[in-house]
Amino acid sequence: MGRESEKKMRRMMTVLMCLGLFMGCFGTVKAEIASESLYVKKVENLPEDFIFGMDISSVLSEEASGVKYYDFDGKETDLFRLLADNGINTIRVRIWNNPYDDEGHGFGGGNCDIVNAVEIGKRVASCGLKLIADFHYSDFWADPGKQMVPRAWKDMDIKEKKAAAFAFTKDCLQQLKEAGVDVCMVQVGNETNGAMCGEKTWMNIAYLMDAGARATREVYPEALVAVHFANPENTDSYRTYAKKLDYYEQNGLIHYDVFATSYYPYWHGTLENLSAILTEIAETYGKKVMVMETSYAFTGEDSDYSANTIGDGGNVVKDYPFTPQGQANSIRNITDIIVNGTPAGIGICYWEGAWITVGGDSREENQEKWEKYGSGWASSHAAAYDPKDAGKYYGGSAVDNQALFDAAGKPLESLKVFWLMRKGNETDPVPDAMEDAAVICDLNMPLELPETVNAVMTDNSRRAVPVTWEITEEQERQMHEGGPAQYVIAGEAWGKEARCFVSMVEYNYLTDYSFEDGGEGWVVTDLKNADELYVEDKKTDSLTGSKHLHFWSAAKDSVEFTAEQTIRDLPEGKFRFALSIMGGDCGDTDIYAYVRINGEEVARSEQIPITGYNDWHEGIVPEFAHPAGSEVTVGIYVRCQGAGNGAWGKIDDAMVNSVQ
Ligand code: CA
Numbered sequence: 309m310g311r312e313s314e315k316k317m318r319r320m321m322t323v324l325m326c327l328g329l330f331m332g333c334f335g336t337v338k339a340e341i342a343s344e345s346l347y348v349k350k351v352e353n354l355p356e357d358f359i360f361g362m363d364i365s366s367v368l369s370e371e372a373s374g375v376k377y378y379d380f381d382g383k384e385t386d387l388f389r390l391l392a393d394n395g396i397n398t399i400r401v402r403i404w405n406n407p408y409d410d411e412g413h414g415f416g417g418g419n420c421d422i423v424n425a426v427e428i429g430k431r432v433a434s435c436g437l438k439l440i441a442d443f444h445y446s447d448f449w450a451d452p453g454k455q456m457v458p459r460a461w462k463d464m465d466i467k468e469k470k471a472a473a474f475a476f477t478k479d480c481l482q483q484l485k486e487a488g489v490d491v492c493m494v495q496v497g498n499e500t501n502g503a504m505c506g507e508k509t510w511m512n513i514a515y516l517m518d519a520g521a522r523a524t525r526e527v528y529p530e531a532l533v534a535v536h537f538a539n540p541e542n543t544d545s546y547r548t549y550a551k552k553l554d555y556y557e558q559n560g561l562i563h564y565d566v567f568a569t570s571y572y573p574y575w576h577g578t579l580e581n582l583s584a585i586l587t588e589i590a591e592t593y594g595k596k597v598m599v600m601e602t603s604y605a606f607t608g609e610d611s612d613y614s615a616n617t618i619g620d621g622g623n624v625v626k627d628y629p630f631t632p633q634g635q636a637n638s639i640r641n642i643t644d645i646i647v648n649g650t651p652a653g654i655g656i657c658y659w660e661g662a663w664i665t666v667g668g669d670s671r672e673e674n675q676e677k678w679e680k681y682g683s684g685w686a687s688s689h690a691a692a693y694d695p696k697d698a699g700k701y702y703g704g705s706a707v708d709n710q711a712l713f714d715a716a717g718k719p720l721e722s723l724k725v726f727w728l729m730r731k732g733n734e735t736d737p738v739p740d741a742m743e744d745a746a747v748i749c750d751l752n753m754p755l756e757l758p759e760t761v762n763a764v765m766t767d768n769s770r771r772a773v774p775v776t777w778e779i780t781e782e783q784e785r786q787m788h789e790g791g792p793a794q795y796v797i798a799g800e801a802w803g804k805e806a807r808c809f810v811s812m813v814e815y816n817y818l819t820d821y822s823f824e825d826g827g828e829g830w831v832v833t834d835l836k837n838a839d840e841l842y843v844e845d846k847k848t849d850s851l852t853g854s855k856h857l858h859f860w861s862a863a864k865d866s867v868e869f870t871a872e873q874t875i876r877d878l879p880e881g882k883f884r885f886a887l888s889i890m891g892g893d894c895g896d897t898d899i900y901a902y903v904r905i906n907g908e909e910v911a912r913s914e915q916i917p918i919t920g921y922n923d924w925h926e927g928i929v930p931e932f933a934h935p936a937g938s939e940v941t942v943g944i945y946v947r948c949q950g951a952g953n954g955a956w957g958k959i960d961d962a963m964v965n966s967v968q
Contacts, residue, residue, distance in 0.1 A: 341393070341727040342733075343721055343733055344735065345721060345766075346636055346721045346724055346725065346733060347637075347733065347734060347767050348640055348725055348733040349640060349644075350730070351643050351644045351647055351648070351729045353648055354647055354729060358643075359397065359398050359493075359598065359654055359656070359657065360398065361398040361400050362658050362661050363442075363601065363657060363658065363659045364387065364388075364391075364401075364660065364662050365402045365418045365420045366705075367418070368424055369414075369418045369419060370418075370662065370663065370664070370683050372683070373681045373683040375665075375717060377662065378717050378718045378719065379393075380719060386435075387662055388432060388435045389435055390719065391435075391437075391723075392437055394723050395724075395726030395728075395729075395730070396437070397438060398439070398440055398492060399438070399439055399440070400439070400657050401428045401429070401439065401441065402418075403420060403425050403442060403443050404446060404448055405421070405444075405445065405460065405476065407420060410692070413689035414689065415448050415687060415689055415690040415694075415698065416678060416683070416684050416687035416698075417449060417685050418683070419681075422479075422483055425441065425480070426484060429484050429487050432489060438493075439484070439491050440493040440534075440600075440657065441481065441484065441491050441494045443480070443494070443495060443497065443520055444497070445457075445458065445496075445497060445504060445505040445516065446458055447459055449686075449694075450498045451499045452501040452538050454697070455504050455506065455507075456693070456694065457505050457506030461505070461506075466507065466512045466515055469505065469507075469512075469515075470515045473505070473520055474520070475523075477524065478527055481523060481524065481527035491531050492532065493532045493533075493534050494520065494521075494531050494532070494533055495534045495568065496516070496520030496521055496524075496562075496564070497520070497535065499536060499570060500517075501539060501549070502545075510552040510555075517561075517564070518556075518561045518562040533564045533565050533566070534566035534568045535549075535562075535566070535567060537568075538569065538570040538576075538601075540576050540577060540585055541846075543585045546589065547588070550592065550595075554593050564595070566595065566596045566597065567586070567590070567596070569582070569586065570599075570600060570601040571602045571642065573642075574618055574627075579645045579649075582642075583645045586650050586653065587649075587651060590653075595652065596652050597650060597652055597653055597654070598646065598653060598654050598655045599642055602638070602658060603658055603659045604634060604639070604710060605634075605710045606630060606631055606711075606722065607630055609709060610708065610709060611665040612664075612665035612666065612668075612715075613671035613674055613704065614671065614674070614684060614703035614704030614705060615703070615706065625848070628768060629740055629741030629743075630709070632720040632721045632722040634740070635712065635720070635722040635725075637768045639722070639725050642656055659710075660710075661712040661713070661723075663711055664708050664711045664714070665705065666681075666704070667715070671704075685698075685702070685704065685705065686698035686699070686701070690702055737765040737769060738766055739763040739764070739771070739773070740764050741764050742761045742775070742801050742804050742805065742806040743762040744806075745757075745761050745775075745807070745809070746808065746810075746811075747808060747809070747811070748811045748813055749812055749813070750814070750815055751791070751792065751812055751813065755784055757777045757779070758775065763802055763804075774801065775801040776800055777798070778799060779797050791812070792814055793812050794811050794812075795809075795810045796808070796810070797810055814965040814966075815965065815966070816963050816964060816965060817883070817965070818962050821961060821963060822853045822960060822961050823850075823853070823855040823857055824853045829873050830872070831870075831871070832857070832871045833869060833870045833872075835868040835869055835870070836861075836866050836867060836868040836869070837866065838869065839860060839862055840858060840859060840860040841857075841859045842857075843855055843856070843857055844856060844858035844958075849958050851890075851924055853960075856958045857871055857959040858957075859891075859956060859957050859958075859959075860955070861950070861955060862954040863954075864895075865949055866950065867946065867955045868946065868948075869946055870943050870945050870946070871944050871946075872941050872944070873941070873942060874941045875939075875964065876940075878940050878964070879966075880935075881966050882931055883931070883940075883964055883966055884932075884966075884967045885911075885942045886901065886913075886926050886928040886929070886962070886963050887926070887959060887960070887961060887962035887963070888924045888925065888926050888927075888960050888961050889916055889918065889925060889959045890920070890921065890922060890923050890957060891918045891957025892919075892957070893950065893951045894918040894948040894956075895948060895950050897946075897948045899916045899917075899918065901916070901927035901942070902929070902945060903932045903940065905932075905934045905935075905938050907939075907941075911929045911932045913928050914927075927944060929942075940964075
């Protein structure tokens with residue numbers, strides 16, 4: 309070996325040693341993230357330190373249940389390492405006070421107590437990531453529908469409770485600190501829409517948030533304190549939250565840094581609305597803002613035998629197809645509007661992106677793991693705390709179709725979006741999925757299916773493409789003879805699956821029967837001055853279409869109204885009148901459909917019950933007749949006593965059809 313080659317060898321050894329050291333610190337040498345198929349438009353002005361968060365609170369329960377995660381080469385990998393390699397810089401973990409019953413059985417949902425958070429925190433630290441600590445101040449799930457006080461605090465007055473909240477927060481944060489965890493943000497309460505920890509007045513909520521904030525400043529003085537709400541589509545509520553908090557902040561209570569929101573695109577309004585309300589709050593009160601929870605579906609299918617919150621029905625607002633590309637476009641566009649449309653926007657956090665099936669071939673097989681390891685959203689043991697909901701409807705993951713992993717633990721291409729947003733990955737747009745078509749067909753008229761459907765391209769643009777429908781003459785005849793019903797016709801366009809939702813209907817003599825034109829032709833008479841009584845545009849709360857007549861009122865006995873429509877040119881004959889209603893918290897009710905002829909009531913339906921969200925009931929007047937030239941008025945009378953939280957309901961799809 310000559311002198312020169314020896315030198316070269318030495319140099320190479322040095323390089324190798326450095327590489328070795330590097331690998332010792334960081335595990336593996338980070339490979340450049342690339343994708344041949346995923347379309348990602350660059351997000352301009354993206355700050356280096358923009359928070360790309362991932363909530364994986366359930367991960368330890370998942371791993372205990374046997375779930376494994378793989379990298380893009382198909383090699384088993386550490387989830388935290390994989391996320392870090394793909395541009396995630398922050399992990400979020402929820403913390404419940406005591407999600408166990410007296411015998412030590414976990415309530416599920418990851419059994420997320422502080423022990424769980426510390427374990428997650430250690431792995432976060434080992435990958436050089438930061439942690440957002442999400443305190444629910446409850447023994448189990450806290451969200452807009454539920455803010456239950458921890459059992460150990462239930463007999464405390466507010467003074468004792470705020471002392472307990474301070475001590476609990478401080479103790480938890482100290483444990484994280486001792487474990488070497490870089491906590492960059494602490495969330496004091498989770499989706500606290502007007503309630504928290506069993507308290508419902510803003511003063512008491514502010515006391516508790518303040519306790520959490522003070523504990524944070526003591527243990528992690530550099531960390532940001534965040535408040536967190538849901539439903540940004542209700543902009544007035546958001547204004548109220550921010551204003552109330554500002555009032556208490558002015559009075560020395562609850563100094564916070566970040567106003568954070570959940571934003572699930574299929575429920576929470578438009579991106580424009582999101583950025584407008586966050587901008588308003590950021591600028592009015594001098595706060596940072598962020599999307600603390602979001603997710604999107606890559607499929608309509610469930611994979612763990614436990615129903616999902618969002619599925620493949622026709623009744624969901626779909627800004628993007630349920631595909632990995634759809635997920636990526638959703639994440640990218642939220643990021644873009646937070647970076648470029650929302651001053652003081654500091655980050656986004658994806659919710660439970662790794663909460664996939666525990667892998668069994670039946671619900672029973674999975675159920676055993678959910679019970680034993682807490683890997684479902686709730687176990688039967690949750691009955692010890694929340695018998696009416698979790699203790700009754702316990703099960704598996706409701707978001708396995710919104711993960712960034714498939715059912716086998718392999719990462720979806722969409723996981724790369726966090727990294728690829730920084731420099732862009734604008735591949736040539738190709739069809740990603742076909743938009744659903746919809747047709748309403750009178751039972752007495754021929755069925756006309758559309759000749760084209762919209763292809764959703766990978767860049768989320770639309771292109772009309774020819775479609776062929778799979779339907780026989782015999783099927784079409786049966787649809788006409790089968791009475792009013794909904795059908796899904798399958799088709800094919802550009803080699804991809806297409807669907808047409810067909811509603812076979814009887815001719816309806818009402819105008820704007822489904823409130824899609826804003827209630828045109830309807831007369832709504834408010835007899836008690838309800839807080840809210842109007843046509844609402846919210847697809848998930850509509851029986852069909854995207855609008856319905858909505859009512860809500862806080863005070864007892866403040867709901868009494870009629871909604872009616874007069875038909876002047878109804879031909880002679882026998883007719884049937886029906887409409888549908890759902891709602892909740894209504895207490896004693898008096899609700900019925902009625903028919904008036906020339907001002908005289910001639911028929912009335914039976915009482916229509918109100919029994920809960922999405923539980924529609926029909927009020928039916930089975931038959932009425934009327935003399936020629938008469939004025940026929942059909943309507944619904946609604947009176948609700950209310951059951952404490954404000955009576956609410958939705959009315960949709962009124963039908964006047966002939967009966968022969
Ligand atoms: Ca599921």
